[in-house]
Amino acid sequence: MKLKLHIWRQKNARDKGKMVTYEVDGIISDMSFLEMLDVLNEKLILNSEEPVAFDHDCREGICGACSLTINGIPHGPEKETTICQLHMRHFKDGDEIYIEPFRARAFPVIRDLVTDRSAFDRIMQAGGFVSARTGGVPDANAIPISKKEADLAMDNAACIGCGACVASCKNASAMLFVAAKVSQYAHLPQGQPERKRRVLNMVAQMDKEGFGGCTNQYECEAVCPKGISVASIALMNRDFFKASVTE
Numbered sequence: 150m151k152l153k154l155h156i157w158r159q160k161n162a163r164d165k166g167k168m169v170t171y172e173v174d175g176i177i178s179d180m181s182f183l184e185m186l187d188v189l190n191e192k193l194i195l196n197s198e199e200p201v202a203f204d205h206d207c208r209e210g211i212c213g214a215c216s217l218t219i220n221g222i223p224h225g226p227e228k229e230t231t232i233c234q235l236h237m238r239h240f241k242d243g244d245e246i247y248i249e250p251f252r253a254r255a256f257p258v259i260r261d262l263v264t265d266r267s268a269f270d271r272i273m274q275a276g277g278f279v280s281a282r283t284g285g286v287p288d289a290n291a292i293p294i295s296k297k298e299a300d301l302a303m304d305n306a307a308c309i310g311c312g313a314c315v316a317s318c319k320n321a322s323a324m325l326f327v328a329a330k331v332s333q334y335a336h337l338p339q340g341q342p343e344r345k346r347r348v349l350n351m352v353a354q355m356d357k358e359g360f361g362g363c364t365n366q367y368e369c370e371a372v373c374p375k376g377i378s379v380a381s382i383a384l385m386n387r388d389f390f391k392a393s394v395t396e
Contacts, residue, residue, distance in 0.1 A: 150176040150237065153245045154189065156201055159258050166258065168247075178238040182225065183208060183215060185237055186248075202261040208233040210374065213311030217262055218249040223313035223372045231311065231374045251316035255323070255359045268358040269310050269326060275354035276347035277330045279339050292338055302336035305329040307375040314369035314377075320361025325369040327355050328381035335384060345392035352389055 151174040159166030173189045180188070183205050190200035206214040215232040219225035225235045240246065248262065256264040308329035315323050331348050334340025340347070363382060370379045 150174070150178065150240070150242045152176060152185075152240065152243070155245065155247045156262070157249045158201070158261055161260060162257050176237055178236070180237045181208070181233055182217075182219070182235040182237065183233050202259075202263050204263050205233060210234045211309065213309035213374075216251050216264070216266070216311045216313065216316070218251060218316060220247050223251060223316040224311070224374050228371075229374055229376050231309075234374075251312050253312070253315045253321035253360070255321060256312060256315065264312075266310075266312050268360070269312065269323070271358065272323070272327060272351055272354045273310075273330065276343070276350035277334075279334065279343065281339070281342065294337065298336045302333050305333040305336070305377065305381055308333075308373075308377050309375060311374060313372045313374060315360065317368040317372040318361065318363075319366070319368075320364060322363045322369070323355050323358070323360040324363040324382050324385070325373065325377055325379065327351050328379075328385040329377045331385045331388065332381040335388060344388065345396050348385060348388045349392050349396060352385075 151172065154171045154173060155168050156171060157166060158169045171189060171193075173185070173192065176185050176188065183203070186201060186203060193200045204214045204216060206212045208215070210231040210233060213231065216223070217225075217232050219232070219235070224231055225239075227235055227239060250256075250258050250262045250264045251266075255268045256266050259265050308326060310326060312326070314325035315321050331351060334347065335344060365379075367379055370377065
């Protein structure tokens with residue numbers, strides 16, 4: 150398979166950056182998208198050119214590091230799939246592919262396709278935790294939790310913090326990410342003591358980082374590789390309103 154790749158190249162945060170075109174061949178349909186980029190980088194290194202910088206870690210769809218925009222879609226065209234899980238069989242010989250970093254003011258480009266997403270870390274530090282000393286692992290039935298609530302907590306905890314929700318939103322809103330992290334505790338008894346303080350602190354930090362507001366167009370849910378529902382945003386909004394009134 151032979152492909153034409155249009156890739157965003159940017160030396161550092163101060164550089165304006167530009168799209169650069171490369172041709173790569175010998176691509177096998179069973180390769181992942183990241184393996185295809187590895188092939189390109191090997192070619193560039195052999196030609197004494199600077200390889201394309203991109204983030205990756207587990208390559209198993211767990212960590213969220215491999216965050217790229219493929220043909221205008223964060224994580225590419227396949228639903229609920231990360232870049233490392235996207236395989237070249239979804240493309241055909243002769244395709245032109247546009248590869249860019251996630252675009253958001255709160256995610257400044259470090260180099261090429263690598264962005265600084267530490268804003269998410271600071272939001273988590275603001276309240277995405279339970280500070281009570283829990284001791285050892287409790288018995289599974291020690292605290293009765295309905296299956297519905299447990300399932301909702303686990304669904305939200307599946308968020309890997311990749312930032313696709315931010316990249317897809319016209320306002321670069323982080324509402325789906327923050328809502329998932331708020332909701333995973335809101336559905337469990339362990340999260341109740343700090344519930345009000347948590348949502349106030351995390352939303353305040355989100356605003357401080359420069360993320361935009363939510364306009365309910367659901368692009369975030371559409372591109373989320375873990376299928377996080379926008380219903381979590383509704384729960385967070387209710388919690389935020391209650392906390393703002395009572396705290």
